[in-house]
Amino acid sequence: MKRFALLLLLPLLAQAQAQQGETAPELSVDEVRFTVANSEFTLMHEMGHLLISELQLPVLGREEDAADQLGFMGLFLLQQEQHRDDFYAKLMDVADYWRLEWQHAERDGSPVPVWDSHALDAQRFYNIACLAYGSDPDRLDWVLEVSGLPVERALYCPEEYEQAAHAVQWFREHFGRSDERPARHRIQVIYDTPPGHLPGGAELLEKIRASGELEAVAAKASDAFALPRDLTLRMSTCGAPDAWFNRISGELTLCYERIAYFRTLARELPKLRGGESPTPR
Numbered sequence: 001m002k003r004f005a006l007l008l009l010l011p012l013l014a015q016a017q018a019q020q021g022e023t024a025p026e027l028s029v030d031e032v033r034f035t036v037a038n039s040e041f042t043l044m045h046e047m048g049h050l051l052i053s054e055l056q057l058p059v060l061g062r063e064e065d066a067a068d069q070l071g072f073m074g075l076f077l078l079q080q081e082q083h084r085d086d087f088y089a090k091l092m093d094v095a096d097y098w099r100l101e102w103q104h105a106e107r108d109g110s111p112v113p114v115w116d117s118h119a120l121d122a123q124r125f126y127n128i129a130c131l132a133y134g135s136d137p138d139r140l141d142w143v144l145e146v147s148g149l150p151v152e153r154a155l156y157c158p159e160e161y162e163q164a165a166h167a168v169q170w171f172r173e174h175f176g177r178s179d180e181r182p183a184r185h186r187i188q189v190i191y192d193t194p195p196g197h198l199p200g201g202a203e204l205l206e207k208i209r210a211s212g213e214l215e216a217v218a219a220k221a222s223d224a225f226a227l228p229r230d231l232t233l234r235m236s237t238c239g240a241p242d243a244w245f246n247r248i249s250g251e252l253t254l255c256y257e258r259i260a261y262f263r264t265l266a267r268e269l270p271k272l273r274g275g276e277s278p279t280p281r
């Protein structure tokens, strides 16, 4: 099985920040973990869209919810070498990203996009917190405490997690490649030049590339599933903190601005969490 270089990215990002001096002050360990966790979740959510589209996976309910569940379960598939407590803190980083977006919108008085194909930010926060808690309820009582997930929902979280895990297991069995020969079609990784105005952009590119994480995810998916055509995973400059999968061109785009945006949002974590790290007690 392919080994992932996830942990590499963490210290590398921290180092990149440290070298930037005044333009981008050094991030704390929590802030780096938040940035990496949410970048990984974004990638895995879009990989979910890619698999749904390319393998024509049956989807009941909204595709965006399915992509969130696939993204969440994808983080479990990536975690193998990571320390357990730190891993759960990463899951809460992903949940807290949605809590921050929720708070921002409330503070700004932005209209709630009830028409949107995505669940509301507040719902995505509780959905992720619920899946995290449900993955190991005996050990993760603290998740209920830090997330404020009401017991009415928490009761069913183990079932929600089991359902998502079962679905992923099922589709790996039905759509997985058992062929020992090299896959006919693969996902190639392309790095565009990051935007000049992005603080530390060039260094960000260098570190992401050095981590080998995108290549590892692309290789893992290419080996695991019989993809119907060659696909592309592109780090690009988009003009917005975005990410998407284009099902016509078969290209997954992850924007440098999105990673930079996570890095900026991470600064609000201490306020969100009352100065406490989301770690088990």
Ligand SMILES: [Zn+2]
Pocket: 045, 049, 064, 067
């Ligand atoms: Zn999506």
